Amino acid sequence: MLRDIFYFLIFPGLLFAFAGGGFLSWFDRKVTARLQFRVGPPLLQPFYDCIKLFGKETIIPADSAQGLFFLSPVFAVAGAVLSCVLILLPAFGMTSGFAGDIIVVFYLLMIPSLSYIIGAIASGNPLAGLGASREMKLIIGYELSLLLVVAAVIMKAGHSLSLHEIIAIQQQQGAFIWSLSGILLFIVAMMCVQAKLAFVPFDIADAETEIAGGIFIEYSGTILAMVKIAKSVMLLALPSFVAVLLLGGLYFYGIHIFWSILKILGVVLLITLVRNTNPRLTTGQSMRFFFIWMNLIAVVAIVMTYIGW
């Protein structure tokens, strides 16, 4: 019990995940800045942002459903941290997880987005409502693609539903990405991660220049800081998920620490590059993108996996 609380709150839970996610969001911002001829923020800027937001006044709209509005960022943080813990524990080899944890992680990764939707609708702002409806459509779009990726990975791992075994099989046979189907799956997974993180070209739910922040428009102070924490934890959880599924997992000993960090940074770098070389898509376009193209690629990859390519 005590150990579980330690896992959830300290390592690899809240504290570690926030530190790692904060570093990754600094990395993302710094690379973005260098691409745009800017200097970029100092290393600790994401943490300064959060500390400052915690000290700010929290405004709760009078005509909102106040309890839900206040609680949904808390759920978002809890969901993000829990999924991060369940991914990183087997990845670091600290526990062997449990059979079927890949399914649990898949659903836990959805919780932050769902919380944002609930919070946005609870705020009672028309722009937030619009953002929430966009986020819902986007979720409907990408979840199926991500599910297909997970299914293909399970097939590749000899029908194992445990993250620990998926990593073990990749250790023996080499990472799944070193096959034709693996590359296709990686492309689909990256696009889903991009959409889950709400980065350009899929930042339609909180498009600041169209609907002024959309789902987060009414958030301020402490609860906005919670949203930021949930987002940076997701920035660690999702690349780790991709690394575990397709890139051969993460290790927490010796020289392998270096390789693990490099894998995560590589995935984040790809995300950053995509978001800096594309304009925002519309809702319909991104739905079509996932429903037709990404699903098609994922299905092709599944067939190729079945054949053994």
Add this chain to the structure above:
Amino acid sequence: MTAKTIIPVGPYHPLQEEPELFRLYCDGEMVTDIEWETGYNHRGIEKINESKTFEQIFFVVERICGICSTSHPFAYANAMEEIAHVTVPDRAKYIRSIVAELERVHSHLLWVGLAGHFIGYNTVFMWAWKYREPVLDLFEIITGNRNSYAMFKIGGVRRDIEEKNFTTILNILDRLKPKVEMLMKAVVDDPVIHLRTKGIGVLTRQDILDYCAVGPTARASGVDIDIRRDDPYAAYPLVDWKVIVQQEGDIFAKAVVRFLEIFESISIIEQCITKMQKGKPAEIETKVKDIPEGDGSGRSEAPRGEVFHYVRTDGSNSPVRHKIRAPSYVNVATFKKSCVGQTITDATLALAAVDPCYCCTERMAYVYDARSQKKVLDGAGLIRLSQERTRTLKNKM
């Protein structure tokens, strides 16, 4: 969502950072109607000008718009020179055209950046604004200011361009051209940008004629108008250039028109400088002693379209009436055509596509009581309201 939701863009624009309000009446994500409101920042410039001398007015009209701050003095100078029957020396004409065209370059680059920011393409935003920076340096070399140049006066210009600066200016322009070409390729060849801008916010030729839209907005819809050619002024008849026209009328065509106009402007500046280098140093102004009674109108092609100034004088040293019409005032009205029937995503993009300048469009706003048709909330009424509010707040404390 209910059948009609109002999505407000404003009263302070989230991106353009100017006070305006668009009410998008939406059915789901579809815009069914649009209303717009300005008047948050009315400055009464036409009235102020009636109490200024003719020379002072240049500095007032320069501040109507921060981005195209030469187009208004240009049109005003044209109007005053029509009243005083002054011919401007050739060298002054060239300098005037150089400043006006540099302004077009910087204004179009600024729009490209903002448009990139609008569709979430922040890299284009930052790159365009970085490439705009040397243009502002050019302004500093030529006029001494990066913005609000204070260059014009009745009968000529205030500062000459020194001989030693000609090569510097040409060098900076030479270095600018490949960068703008690169930026244009990045925007015009990007398939995702095509998805977002082609066929969106289309204004047909008839729409443009109905709403009297001007400038790049009109030229992107196949309406071939340009004051520089149709009502020649300054050095434009003396150099070789062409009016850029596209037929599609969508947002993409507007971007293409603006990009190609940047190259035309650079070419005009280069020709002006070459002609000035050939000629000898000469007068840069015709001295004007006094302004006779009469009236005159002046037009100039601002980066956003035609600027119109009308001035009536009575022989004293200040105008009796000064009427100004900025291009955004007519361009903004086309939103009724370009936004209705689009999704909110596309409509917000169409709102930016005409490059609206809200401080040019500011007009006095009245509040009418719908029943009695009487004016309510005039100046005295607002003060009374404010005092009452303060009193109730004080009582609460």
